[in-house]
Amino acid sequence: EAQVTQNPRYLITVTxxxxxxxxxxxxxxxxxxxxxxxxxxxxxxxYYSMNVEVTDKxxxxxxxxxxxxxxxxFPLILESPSPNQTSLxxxxxxxYRASTDTQYFGPGTRLTVL
Amino acid sequence: KxxxxxxxxxxxxxxxxxxxxxxxxxxxxxxxxxxxxxPGGGIVSLFMLSSGxxxxxxxxxxxxxxxxxxxxxxxxxxxxxxxVYICAAPVNQFYxxxxxxxxxxx
Numbered sequence: 001e002a003q004v005t006q007n008p009r010y011l012i013t014v015t016x017x018x019x020x021x022x023x024x025x026x027x028x029x030x031x032x033x034x035x036x037x038x039x040x041x042x043x044x045x046x047y048y049s050m051n052v053e054v055t056d057k058x059x060x061x062x063x064x065x066x067x068x069x070x071x072x073x074f075p076l077i078l079e080s081p082s083p084n085q086t087s088l089x090x091x092x093x094x095x096y097r098a099s100t101d102t103q104y105f106g107p108g109t110r111l112t113v114l
Numbered sequence: 115k116x117x118x119x120x121x122x123x124x125x126x127x128x129x130x131x132x133x134x135x136x137x138x139x140x141x142x143x144x145x146x147x148x149x150x151x152x153p154g155g156g157i158v159s160l161f162m163l164s165s166g167x168x169x170x171x172x173x174x175x176x177x178x179x180x181x182x183x184x185x186x187x188x189x190x191x192x193x194x195x196x197x198v199y200i201c202a203a204p205v206n207q208f209y210x211x212x213x214x215x216x217x218x219x220x
Contacts, residue, residue: 042200043200048208098206100144100145
């Protein structure tokens with residue numbers, strides 16, 4: 001089944017404890033992206049990647065890192081999480097270009113930073 | 115500044131009503147996306163359109179690229195249409211509207 005998977009789905013952590021949220025797709029998509037969703041602010045893009053070893057900042061990259069060493073995986077790293085990173089996070093992928101290809105979303109990761 | 119504006123923010127309708135959600139954007143794009151987010155949180159892509167009109171079941175999306183405006187219509191609305199509808203304008207990064215929360219009452 002074609003899908004985007006994220007792990008974990010729920011995570012409660014404490015300030016400063018490094019964490020990684022994994023994202024994997026099995027559709028051989030070139031474009032992958034991370035978003036956060038907050039009440040009243042909607043979806044905002046954190047980072048995106050147009051291919052292996054190519055990543056770019058979105059609207060809200062501060063406090064996050066990403067890497068794209070393999071086509072299928074695009075992990076989101078929070079080196080030193082803070083409470084303002086408490087949010088619902090989505091990973092998404094599309095075949096080639098974000099502008100012309102359908103986006104497929106993962107199920108979301110709800111992160112709470114205490 | 116908001117690159118993408120959606121209206122209304124909230125919408126309550128009676129079952130069977132015709133619904134329209136509007137999206138205006140300021141960035142130059144070649145296609146606009148409409149997304150649906152169900153109460154459980156999952157997001158699915160409804161439409162991607164670059165011109166004219168697309169229809170899927172009771173959902174119709176239209177776009178005017180020159181005027182930078184798109185609309186999502188739902189005909190004969192049903193309680194299962196209750197969700198948040200989000201328009202998104204991709205350049206290389208995505209710009210999103212803040213969403214329209216639709217509730218359809220039986």
